[in-house]
Each structure stands twice: as C-alpha cells, then as structure tokens.
Amino acid sequence: MEHSTDERFLQTIQTKAGEWKILRRGGFWGPNASGKSSFIESIFFARNYIVTGQKSGKGTGVNQFRGDFADLARCYLFQFMFYLDGEVYEYGFSLDRRQVHEEWLLQLTEKDLAPVFTRVTDQNGKTEIDIEPRFANYQAKDRQLADVLKNSIQEAQKNQLFLYKLYDNGIKQAEQIVHWFKNLQVIFPHTKVQALPLHMKADEELRQYIATMLHKMDTGVYEITVASEEIDFREYAEKLNLPKEIIDDIEEIKNGIVNLCGKYFV
Structure with missing residues (x-):
C-alpha cells in the first residue's frame, strides 16, 4: 500500500x-x-x-x-x-x-x-x-x-x-x-513586525529575500530599498503635540529604537 x-x-x-x-x-x-x-x-x-x-x-x-x-x-x-x-x-x-x-x-x-x-x-x-x-x-x-x-x-x-x-x-x-x-509565534493579518525597516536596511539578503517572495506572489514588486533620514525630534513633537517630557526622555537615550505613530527612529 x-x-x-x-x-x-x-x-x-x-x-x-x-x-x-x-x-x-x-x-x-x-x-x-x-x-x-x-x-x-x-x-x-x-x-x-x-x-x-x-x-x-x-x-x-x-x-x-x-x-x-x-x-x-x-x-x-x-x-x-x-x-x-x-x-x-x-x-x-x-x-x-x-x-x-x-x-x-x-x-x-x-x-x-x-x-x-x-x-x-x-x-x-x-x-x-x-x-x-x-x-x-x-x-x-x-x-x-x-x-x-x-x-x-x-x-x-x-x-x-x-x-x-x-x-x-x-x-x-x-x-x-x-x-x-x-517561542510559538501567532501572526494575524494586522500583526506588525517590530523594527522591520531597520532590519531590512542592515541586511541586504533579507531585502532580496522579501523582494523575491513578493515577486513570486505576483505582486509586481521586483526590488525593495530602504531610505533613512535624520529628524529633529522637537520639530516632530510639535506636529504630534507630544509633551516636552517625552522628547527629553528620548534624547537622553544613547542607543535605542522609538516607535512614534508607526514610524521607527534609531
């Protein structure tokens, strides 16, 4: 059989x-x-x-x-x-x-x-x-x-x-x-991968892998690039109406990642 x-x-x-x-x-x-x-x-x-x-x-x-x-x-x-x-x-x-x-x-x-x-x-x-x-x-x-x-x-x-x-x-x-x-990961449609853009910027193989998978799924995506720019946190805080204390705490951190409104800052 x-x-x-x-x-x-x-x-x-x-x-x-x-x-x-x-x-x-x-x-x-x-x-x-x-x-x-x-x-x-x-x-x-x-x-x-x-x-x-x-x-x-x-x-x-x-x-x-x-x-x-x-x-x-x-x-x-x-x-x-x-x-x-x-x-x-x-x-x-x-x-x-x-x-x-x-x-x-x-x-x-x-x-x-x-x-x-x-x-x-x-x-x-x-x-x-x-x-x-x-x-x-x-x-x-x-x-x-x-x-x-x-x-x-x-x-x-x-x-x-x-x-x-x-x-x-x-x-x-x-x-x-x-x-x-x-270690059991449960992923929903709305699940966000923490700091994915940062990983993609540092890892070229990861970018190529994601682009290849998206292309195989017929999304029309052939290549992925990651752009970065410096930002003035105090100017950004005014736009979001963030308290001054939060910005002071952020600026005291020497190394770290901050998520503000879905955007990651190093």
Whole structure:
C-alpha cells in the first residue's frame, strides 16, 4: 500500500522513543465564516493562557470566542503535541469561563504516550492532581516542590494551570515547556513586525529575500530599498503635540529604537 503523503513533504526527527516522520508544514482552507480565524485565535488564547498565568479568583476569558449564549457554559479543550530536546510531549487542558477542569502532560515512549501529570476536577469541584514517577524521582527537590504545589490549588486558584505554577516556582521541566510556548509565534493579518525597516536596511539578503517572495506572489514588486533620514525630534513633537517630557526622555537615550505613530527612529 502506497503512502498518501509525498516523502518530499516529510521530515524525520530522532526522538528518545525512536524516529518519527512529520510534515514540514501544514495548511488549511475553507469558505468564509468556516472557523479558520477562530482556530488561530484559539491557539493564540491558549498560548497566552499558558505563558502568562492567571490571577486567583478571576475568570478564564475563554468566552471571548463567537458562539451562541448556550455555549458560554460549555468546556473548551486545547491540546498540543510538540517536540522538545529529543522528547515528544502532549500537553492540554479544558476549561470553562470560571475554572480549569482537566489538564495533562504526556510524554512519548516506545509504546505509547505516558502521563507525566494529570489533573481532573470532579462534579463536586474537587481537584485531584496525580504526579507520576516520570516527572521526577520522589526524593528530588522538584518532585517534593511539585507535591506541595498540587495541594495549593484551592477554590480561588482553580483558574490557574498547574504547568504555570510549576514554571513560576522554577521547576526546570516546566520552564522548558513554557519557553517552548513562549517561542510559538501567532501572526494575524494586522500583526506588525517590530523594527522591520531597520532590519531590512542592515541586511541586504533579507531585502532580496522579501523582494523575491513578493515577486513570486505576483505582486509586481521586483526590488525593495530602504531610505533613512535624520529628524529633529522637537520639530516632530510639535506636529504630534507630544509633551516636552517625552522628547527629553528620548534624547537622553544613547542607543535605542522609538516607535512614534508607526514610524521607527534609531
């Protein structure tokens, strides 16, 4: 039986559980209002929820997605599988507007995905967190600290992720995973690349690459140039009606980048 996926689009990665073939890239499409934007927004929401943590007693903010009022009481599930330092992990959680109901971290073995920790809140509101030996040896400091933290998720803290609590308390494995999510970039149509003109001015290869890509997309652009000029900040401040204190602070900076009304100044 032939494989349905062309080998050109596959990449082989070496994991501690053996070799895996994965897609180099993926894409999805569909008609208007079919959920494409909501899918990206959900990734953005989950990423921020993981890396920023939540204040005790606050809502989760998950009801920001479009839907019927009846959907506000439902649970939303987020699940990621990712590759980190030779290991394949699955991390996920489910939550409603008020609290986290489930959370899990799994690690790929030669046989299956084995739990690192799992968390479940029952219908009575009782939260149970099981930490497996795979997380750390019982005598290890990280394990002892994790055992203390799992008992600290009280009523007012049920909106918080256990992974973030581990990260916030300096547990190495959690730090590595949270940093993976911090490096996950979500780009929307309105997303701006910070200081892109400055990078383009300093990097000729970048300018050529962008011009080549724009030409391939049939935009009619063949070449990109970047022009720069010196500016009198005080004259510019008068046009924008900026307070004198702001200009004084800017002029005291020896090296830096300032963004005023979408324009970058070095």
